[in-house]
C-alpha cells in the first residue's frame with residue numbers, strides 16, 4: 001500500500017452523511033473492504049448525525065479510533081463511553097466555530113481531541129488560523145485535568161507551514177489530505193510533515 005510505503009502512521013478516513021456536512025462519502029462496507037489492505041490503525045472521522053446509532057458498525061468494520069463531533073451528539077458522554085466499551089479509542093471533534101468548553105465535562109472519557117482547522121465537508125480548503133488559539137487552550141486544559149496522554153489532532157488545510165504552527169500550539173496528530181495526495185511523492189510529503 002502506497003501510504004505504508006510513505007510511512008504514514010495512521011489512515012484517516014472521512015465519513016460524511018450529507019446531513020451533518022454537505023457532502024456524502026461512504027459507510028462501513030467500504031471500510032471493511034479496505035481493512036485487509038493494511039495493518040495501519042484506521043482513524044475514522046465520523047461527520048454524521050446521531051453517530052451513537054452507527055459506531056458499533058464502524059468498529060466492526062475495522063475502526064481503531066472513532067471520532068464523533070460534539071455538535072452531532074445529543075448525549076456526548078454516553079456516545080464516547082459507548083465507543084470505549086466497543087474497544088476503540090474515543091475521539092471528540094470540534095468544528096472551527098465551536099468553543100472548547102463544549103468538551104469540558106467529557107475529559108475522563110476521551111483519548112483524542114480533533115480540532116477542525118477548516119469547516120468540515122471537503123478536502124482542499126484553506127486553514128483557519130483562529131483555531132491555533134483553541135489548540136493552545138485545549139492543550140492547557142488537558143494539562144490541568146491531568147490528561148496529557150490525550151492527543152490533539154488537527155484536520156483541514158494542513159501543509160508544512162500550517163503543521164509547524166499547529167505543533168507549536170500543542171497538536172501531535174496531523175491529518176493531511178491534499179498535502180499528501182496532491183504531492184508528487186507521498187513519502188516526501190509525509191517526511192516533510194514529520195519534521196515538525
Ligand SMILES: O=C(CO)[C@H](O)[C@H](O)COP(=O)(O)O
Pocket residue numbers: 012014045047118119120121122123124125155156157158175176177178179
Ligand atoms: O475531515 C476532513 C474534511 O471534512 C478532511 O480530513 C480534511 O479536509 C483533509 O483534507 P485536506 O488536508 O485537503 O484539507
Ligand SMILES: [Co+2]
Pocket residue numbers: 012013014045155175
Ligand atoms: Co477528517
